[in-house]
Amino acid sequence: MDLFSANNIIFFLLATIILVFGFLSVTTTKILRAATYLFFVLFAIAGLYLFLSYEFLAAVQLSVYAGGIVVLFVFAILLVKNLGEETEKVSFQKKLVGGIAAFAGVVVTLITAFNYGFILNETADEAVESVNMQAVGNALMGVEKYQYLLPFEASSILLLACIIGSVVVAQKNKEEKR
C-alpha cells in the first residue's frame, strides 16, 4: 500500500480537517467562532461522502447542513446577547471529567471495532462506481422490500410539524405584552 497515493492524501487531509476543527469547535470560548469551525467540519464530511462516491448524500449534506443549519446557528447566536464575547470559563475539574469520559469511550469503542472482524465485500476494493440516481429514486419511491416510501412521507409530515411547532414556540407571548 503506497503511503502517498492520492486516496491516502485525500483521506488523511479530510480526517485532519474534521478532527482539528471539531476539537476547536467544542473548545473555543467564542461561540460565533465555534459555529464557523462547525461549518468547516460539515464541509469536510461532505467531502468524505464525495470520496466514498455518494454524490447525492454530499449534495444533501452541503445544502441542508452547511447551507441551512449553520445559518440557523449564526442567526440564533446573533439574536441572543453578547455575541463573540462569550468567555465561558470552564473549570479544570469539568474538563477533566469530560476528558476522562470521552477517552474511556474512545478506548472501549476502538477495542470493540478492531476486534469485531468485519466481513468486507470484495467488490468494494475495486474501482468504486457512483450510485445511480435512478436507484436512489426507486429506493425512496416504492413500497416493496428495500424501498422507503413510508419513512419518506413520514419525514415530510415531521418537517411540517416542525415548521408549525417552531413558529408557535418562538412567537412572542401576546398576553405577556399587555
Next chain:
Amino acid sequence: MNIPVEYFLVLSTLLFFIGVYGFIVRKNLIGILMSIELVLNAVNINFVVFNRFLFPDKLEGFIYGLFVIIVAAAETAVAIAIIINVYRNMKNIDVNSIKELKN
C-alpha cells in the same frame, strides 16, 4: 479504495467523543446543540462507511444517512426556537442559570 474500514471507524469514533466532550463541558445551550450536531455527523459517517464497504450493492446505509440529516435539520430548528424563547424569558442561555421550567 485501498483505505481500510478501520480508519474510517477511528475517525468517526474520535468525532463522536469530541462531541460527547463538548456536550459535557459546554455551558451554553447553543454550544451543546453544536456538540449534538458533531455526534450526529459521526454516526452518519458510520452508516455510510458500512454501506460502502460491507454492502456496496445495497442502499440501506445511504437512505439511513439521508433520514438522519432530515431529522437533524428538524431537531435543530425546533431546538433553536426553544432556545430563543428561553432567552426571551430569562435573558440568559447558560444551563446553570436556567433552573425553572415554568416562568
